[in-house]
Amino acid sequence: MATRGVGLLTRLPLCAQRSRVLHPIHRLLTCPGTVATDVRREEQSFGSAETGSEDRTLKRFSEVQKERREQAQRTVLIHCPNKISEKKFLKYLSQHGPISNHFFYESIIDDQLNILLKEFQLTEENTRLRYLTCSLIEDVAAAYFPDCAVRPFGSSVNGFGKLGCDLDMFLDLDEIGKSDAHKTSGNFLMEFQVKNVASERIATQKILSVIGECLDHFGPGCVGVQKILNARCPLVRFSHQASGFQCDLTTNNRIALKSSELLYIYGAVDPRVRALVFTIRCWARAHSLTSSIPGAWITNFSLTMMVIFFLQRRSPPILPTLDYLKTLADAEDKCIIEGHNCTFICDLNRIKPSENAETLELLLKEFFEFFGNFSFNKNSINIRQGKEQNKPESSPLHIQNPFETSLNISKNVSQSQLQKFVDLARESAWILEQEDKDHPSSNQLWGLATLLLPSVAKSMSHTKKKKKPASERIKNLLESIRSSSTENSKNTVGKRTVSTQA
Ligand code: GTP
Ligand code: MG
Numbered sequence: 156m157a158t159r160g161v162g163l164l165t166r167l168p169l170c171a172q173r174s175r176v177l178h179p180i181h182r183l184l185t186c187p188g189t190v191a192t193d194v195r196r197e198e199q200s201f202g203s204a205e206t207g208s209e210d211r212t213l214k215r216f217s218e219v220q221k222e223r224r225e226q227a228q229r230t231v232l233i234h235c236p237n238k239i240s241e242k243k244f245l246k247y248l249s250q251h252g253p254i255s256n257h258f259f260y261e262s263i264i265d266d267q268l269n270i271l272l273k274e275f276q277l278t279e280e281n282t283r284l285r286y287l288t289c290s291l292i293e294d295v296a297a298a299y300f301p302d303c304a305v306r307p308f309g310s311s312v313n314g315f316g317k318l319g320c321d322l323d324m325f326l327d328l329d330e331i332g333k334s335d336a337h338k339t340s341g342n343f344l345m346e347f348q349v350k351n352v353a354s355e356r357i358a359t360q361k362i363l364s365v366i367g368e369c370l371d372h373f374g375p376g377c378v379g380v381q382k383i384l385n386a387r388c389p390l391v392r393f394s395h396q397a398s399g400f401q402c403d404l405t406t407n408n409r410i411a412l413k414s415s416e417l418l419y420i421y422g423a424v425d426p427r428v429r430a431l432v433f434t435i436r437c438w439a440r441a442h443s444l445t446s447s448i449p450g451a452w453i454t455n456f457s458l459t460m461m462v463i464f465f466l467q468r469r470s471p472p473i474l475p476t477l478d479y480l481k482t483l484a485d486a487e488d489k490c491i492i493e494g495h496n497c498t499f500i501c502d503l504n505r506i507k508p509s510e511n512a513e514t515l516e517l518l519l520k521e522f523f524e525f526f527g528n529f530s531f532n533k534n535s536i537n538i539r540q541g542k543e544q545n546k547p548e549s550s551p552l553h554i555q556n557p558f559e560t561s562l563n564i565s566k567n568v569s570q571s572q573l574q575k576f577v578d579l580a581r582e583s584a585w586i587l588e589q590e591d592k593d594h595p596s597s598n599q600l601w602g603l604a605t606l607l608l609p610s611v612a613k614s615m616s617h618t619k620k621k622k623k624p625a626s627e628r629i630k631n632l633l634e635s636i637r638s639s640s641t642e643n644s645k646n647t648v649g650k651r652t653v654s655t656q657a
Contacts, residue, residue, distance in 0.1 A: 239512055264516035264587075267603040268430040275433060277316045285311045288398045289324050295374050296326055296366055303328050305404070308415040314422030315432050315459055322395070326366065326406040359407045360384045366404065367391040410558050413490065413497040417477070417557065420499070421463050424506050425473055427515055432462045434519060434603070441607045442579050444572070451569035453552070453576060460538055460554050460564065465522050467541035473509045473518075476541035477557055480506070495558045516587075523584035527577055535563075 214222075235244060241259060248254060277285075285307050293305035309323030310316035352358045364382060371380035376396040383390050388411075391404045405411070422429045436455050439445045446452050466473040480499035483506065490497040500506065513521075534543035535553035539560065546553045548563065551570040556562040586605050 240510065241512065262514055262516045264519065264590075264602050265514050268434050268515045268519065271437060271603065272430045272433045275317045275437070276429070277311070277318060277320075281318060282311070284398050285322050285400065288322060288395050288400055288402065291375070291395075292324060292370070292377075292402070292404065295369055295377075298369065299365055300326075300328055300362075306412065308408075308412045310455065313415040313418035314429055315418060315436070315455070317433065317436065322398075322400040322402045323411070324402060324404050325408045325412055326362070326404060327409075328362070328406065329409070355407065356389070360389050362406055363389050363391050363404070366406075370404075409492045410495065410497065413492065413558060416501070417480075417499060418459060418463075420480070420501075420503055420506070421474055423503055424475075425466075425509055427473065427513075427518060428462070428466060430515055431466070431518055431522065432459050434515075435462055435522065438579075438583065438606055439576075442575075444576055444579065449567075451567055451572050453565060453568055453572065457552070457554050457565040457568070460557075461526065461536060462522065463538050464536045464541070464554075465525050466518075467538060468525070469511055469513065469518075469521075471509060471511045472541065473511045473513070474541075475506065477539040478541075492558070495560075497558045520584055520587040523580040523587065527581035527584050529577075531573060531577070 245254060245257065289305040289307050293303065296303050296305060304327040306325050306327055307322060308325050310320045311322050352361065363384060367380055367382040370377040370391065370393055374380070374393070376398075377393045378396055380391060380393040383392060388405055388408060393402050393404075394400070395402050422432070435458055436445070439453065439455075439458055444453055445455060445458070463474055467476055477499060481496075483500035484498045485500075488498055488501050530543070531552055533546060535546045535555055537544050537555045539555065539557055544555075547561075550563055550566045550568070551573040552565040552568040553563050554565045556564050583606050590602070590605065
């Protein structure tokens with residue numbers, strides 16, 4: 156398997172002679188020149204001969220060979236520990252001579268995690284299509300509520316969306332009448348009026364009901380419209396044929412929009428976060444820990460919270476706590492929604508990057524170990540404080556809703572689903588541990604493949620675990636179905652399960 160830690164490849168200027176290259180530090184010490192010129196020279200070496208000529212003559216095979224060999228001779232490879240600070244290390248090395256170019260090698264698993272992210276994340280086109288779809292739905296909704304806004308939230312915008320994920324949208328009526336254009340448009344500002352209703356929830360249901368009808372009868376390309384109004388968070392679900400998205404439209408859901416912003420910030424402050432979340436989401440899907448059908452399983456949203464919590468617990472922490480992000484907030488960040496304090500800093504640039512330099516491979520293994528041994532029966536996961544707390548209620552898995560702190564976002568998860576998660580986490584930690592020791596043979600799968608292919612994971616695990624007796628498997632299945640159908644009957648259908656949740 157890949158080497159642990161990172162290696163640094165340092166390139167030196169042309170003048171380093173083969174004869175002088177006896178020891179890496181010697182190579183460094185004997186090299187004059189400046190960083191900028193050396194970098195330019197390196198870049199040119201790919202397009203033209205290293206003579207510095209600007210012509211675009213194609214190089215002979217022998218020339219490429221010669222240049223590559225020379226390049227290799229003035230390059231050093233340094234193995235360095237995992238936790239090294241790249242900046243400090245480079246500063247230290249530069250004392251011995253200028254460094255013209257460098258890059259850090261990471262492990263093969265690190266590369267695989269980044270490739271997974273790159274392949275599955277939403278593309279620019281897909282993201283645009285999501286905003287466009289919202290805009291088209293906004294046009295329909297504007298028939299009733301002129302100047303309303305339909306905004307995407309959830310994984311379409313929080314940085315953790317995988318191609319094919321649903322499109323969560325939120326009909327925003329709060330901004331109506333606030334724009335300057337309106338204030339100056341005359342005396343007739345009333346655009347709609349919600350007549351006296353018993354509660355805000357009933358108003359939400361009425362609004363979604365008319366929009367649902369409208370989309371069903373007249374919404375271009377909107378098919379399979381379902382009104383799921385009795386859910387905890389009422390919604391209208393439909394397929395948008397032209398874009399191919401499965402859409403969930405809600406209203407009066409500003410807190411969810413704020414959680415999307417918070418996740419976006421966490422995903423953006425450190426490049427390892429998104430890669431790790433994507434991998435854990437893929438791992439969970441591959442092992443049927445998550446499902447597109449609502450039920451007693453863990454959701455992607457809960458998994459993301461678990462990863463964030465885990466990264467807050469590293470030493471030094473990779474991610475700050477929500478309470479800390481709140482202390483950084485200034486007046487314009489202040490945000491109270493329905494009495495809940497949703498304030499945190501919105502300017503990412505003011506969040507200091509972490510000093511932690513752990514590799515993704517290490518973090519992946521540690522994630523599985525952390526949750527494979529977590530005291531789920533006693534403790535609650537809390538990203539606001541970044542430390543576990545006593546569980547306030549008896550649900551098998553307790554993840555505190557970051558803004559509505561009395562709520563548990565994973566209340567739907569059954570004991571058997573949690574146990575499955577724990578068993579798989581332990582097994583995956585074990586597999587990664589073995590990978591560290593064994594070098595894969597050519598006919599063996601290695602790296603992420605051992606974790607993401609369920610059958611392979613089993614055969615690789617060597618654990619010779621006894622298959623659970625049929626009675627236990629049937630019991631688990633019934634338990635999942637029962638909890639899922641209870642929720643469904645309570646809430647009609649409902650994804651954001653609608654149910655139980657916070
Ligand atoms: P995928 O759709 O699975 O890719 O992820 P997602 O994050 O979009 O999840 P989902 O569509 O289920 O929910 C959309 C958003 O609603 C989430 O990102 C959260 O902001 C919010 N949400 C989902 N589930 C819950 C919950 O149980 N409690 C609360 N408070 N918010 C939730
Ligand atoms: Mg979603």
